[in-house]
Amino acid sequence: MEVANFFNKSALAASHVLQGFDPALFVARLAATPVALAFDKHATSSPEGQATLDLAARLLARFYPRVPLQPLDEESHAYAVILAGVMHGIHPGIDVTEAEAVARLIVGRTVVPPTGAACFYIGSDGWVAKYSPLGPVGSGSLANPFGAGAAACIGVANIFRTVFADQLPGSITDEAFTLSLLSYEASDGEALTPDLTALDFEETALVGLGAIGNGVGWALSYLRGAKGILHLVDHDPIDLSNLQRYVLTRQVDVQTKKTQLLYTTLQHTGLTPVPFDDKWEVFAAARGPRSLRRAIVALDTGAARIAVQASLPQRILNAWTQTRNLGVSRHLNFADSACLACLYLPTGEKPSEDEMIAQVVKLPKDLVRQLLHLQVPLDQNLLAQIAQATQRPLAELLPFSGQTLRVFYQKAVCGGLIMGLGADSPLAETPMAFQSALAGIMLAAELVVDVSGGRQQPLPTLTRLNLLRQFSWRLHEKEQKHDSQRCICQDADFQRAYAANCSS
Template sequence: MAVANFFERTLMSASQAIRGIEPAVAEARLADSIIEVVYDESARESGEGRHALDMAIRLLARLYPAIRVIGDADGDTFRQGLEDLATSINPSIDLRPRRKATARLVFGSQDPGKGPPSIFVGSDGWIAKVGASPEGFGSSNLPFGAGAAACLGCANLFRLTFANELNATIDADARLSLFDFSTGLGSVNGPKLFKAALDDIPLVGVGAIGNGVVWALSRSANLVGALHLVDPEAIELSNLQRYVLPGQREVDRQKTIVGKEAFGKGKLEVKAFPVSFARYVADQGHRPIARVVVALDSAADRIGVQSALPRRAHNAWTQPGDLGVSRHDFLGPEACLACLYMPQGGRPNHDQLIAAALAWPTDPDSLRVLREMLANGQPVGELFVRQVAANLGILPDSLLVFADQPLESFYVKAVCGGLTLEAVGNRPPIEAPLAFQSALAGIMLAADLIVEVAGLRAPLPTKTVVDVLRPVGSRLNVRVLKPPADAPAPCICTDADFIKAYCDKHGMDVPAPLRVADRGPVQDCVPSRSATTGTTRHGIAGARGTSQTAGSTSADSGSPSTSGDRPR
């Protein structure tokens, strides 16, 4: 089997998405899969078609050990480019498998005819299309609908590959608008031509979701102004499992530099800031930030961004159940970014968090061992790793490679990075999303940003939620309200001092206190993952609770809760 050198991380992500499946079963299923990517001349000659094929190859090469690319007779050079892209991600990928295909992803207006189960991908500007018959592509060069369609197509392939375990059908005729996240026959298309000025907008986190944002923005014409890429970390080999931009050559390079290079030359000025957001804010002289794009991996980091008091924030997350985007003002009745991530109740210490993640005993003596290991910075050693594996009920092989790491690094790379995935007792599961989940969240985030910046439509309700392991739902947008100022866990956006500081920063008058009547209707119900609308209280229903994971530093996602797309 021509597996990638990061396949173990891919396998873990697949195993997490399918709760209860044994990793060996998931490995065998992926090894037995031969995926055909079939496109016709109309797809190759369409800007949208080329975007969709580019994204599809970036996703498939990270998940499947064998793919076969089949194009039209006149497109040998284009086909070779797609194969070269796949090889740059996984040099061991089998591009000439001898066995028959088990499934295929079809791009264009023609049906290739008899063959394996087929998923058809297409787009029309802002609208992604996936179904059981040819979809075709629009005449624009927009990446949003096309990129999202590739993600949804790969999600359908995954559901097809693990049909027995997921018990989910594929999309028969799905439509998703990246313009306003309407779906089905009512999907709204936006203008194909527009101009958007990004006025020194920071993208905080250039991990998996941040990669999706960069992929989409770098393929968007008529962007002017400046985009700041903020992330202190370098790309690691394990990141290739879900980051759509880098290949093998980008390992150990700074994420911000790789992101900047994706843009090439254009009217948009892209600046790399390989520092933490706190350092970025300080280096910028604590200037007012009109708009910020957030692709971070922890509740604490997101609250930190909101604490810098940007005027408008755009956020995205992934988690096993769903993915989504949210958009936030600081004033007004709807939740600010921090509202979605405020901790409920007491917050455990860092050593307690590590103990919970490692299923480590929490008596005083056992916790003292962890504190000493954190303090001295020595390698954890093989005996410790084997003990952790025994505690978690997993094989130690995947963890032993980190035996030479100090405890903090072991926790970040082995645990937060997704190698110890399943819940043990009361220990929450660690998230390791699949590439198509992270990429779709990033493309949605980029689209939401551009539509608002260009003034193409009014702002949407607080959040948009999609479950890619189920058919696309009918209503995805949900309004989330602030907690009242006297709530057990009030947010900074209801604090008079923070409100005054926000207004002073942005040259605004301090508003009158928010009355209960201004908050609009409040419902205690929790909307479903795939068909959500309406209003919810403080928190992000359908995107998990508000517990936190400490000790993470940057760069990706996480639903309003623990870790999400780890950047590491």
């Protein structure tokens, strides 16, 4: 058993939510805490069961070094080989051999005899995610990833809350519940279930192909009957630290362009994925005055989201993760309802990039500003200054020789490659993989609902979930236009431009 080569980023994510976090004790607990993934022939022969197992395996392999795979009948043994292949592609050193588990995730219809391990049964029925700590819930027969994927995220979240219960005060595991990603009720209700074999995305852009964007891509990859153009907009390649929560990524994908990974994932669907390897501003400028029907936004910062809204796509769907919650927001009429920018207008002064970096590396602000502006590669002397100021071993920093200070900050601090360096930086906040995956699946579900008209009654602007607390039905929040009256959606020129876009 060994921890993954991106483990520091996983530890960084955990450090933001676990009280009394200690890196050495954290590693020791994971090493002593196998968590099992169990399944039967019903799960392995069901399209939804297969989807749940796939995502559960991808999530567990990114965090736990010991995940025993437990086929519950003779017919499902062969599927263990498939799941092991998925998990070893993410973490080659993961131990999937039989061991006495502390907690067990179970997919299928088989009742597992009590062994002292906490058992969480997960499954789905189309749009509906099913979860129970009491007994099997089964998996549906539809090629629908939404309930299946959400169930995997909910189950893995309950595993996490079990393993680290003493460091998550007030966070108990869930009682049995079901949740539809179509209606956000216990069942689909009166919603018009979309035909997933006849979806037309028209011309849509997926903006941001990071952790949430990977969740979107995972869900859309199951929609074999969808059609339309899907622009894939991101300028970054995949970094090793991204494996911590990008559910589509494997070791072989490191240094691959994010757009290429999503293109490969989606090219077998009916969609036409179109990679664009640059930032949204460049994409929007290249389009010129042509209106974009829809943007689905999976970006990291408020400023980047405002830039998308300022380009005036006709409809915007957005998803986010924070340490304590995740969610989606709907912005379908710029003129009449809260736009995306309303949610992210800055309030008060915030530290600039050079101020945040100077705070972490403990170099003078003027020097940091100069290094960033001139993109000066870090040499051994500069790294020695940082090592001395931050009380880190120089040998730990030397691999970043020749990199710019910005790259050093992104990889060493935000990427968690140097554990503990700048953990309090606002840019170092790192959600857990199951949080990002669920945000992406919810965003993909909103896209399908939007193109299909699957809801008779629109939901409020915001829908939030907290996977670190027991499930609550207080999910929605209505958002009004910004009360400052200074948002772009309250500007007459932007309103006229939006009206022109919608009529073109």
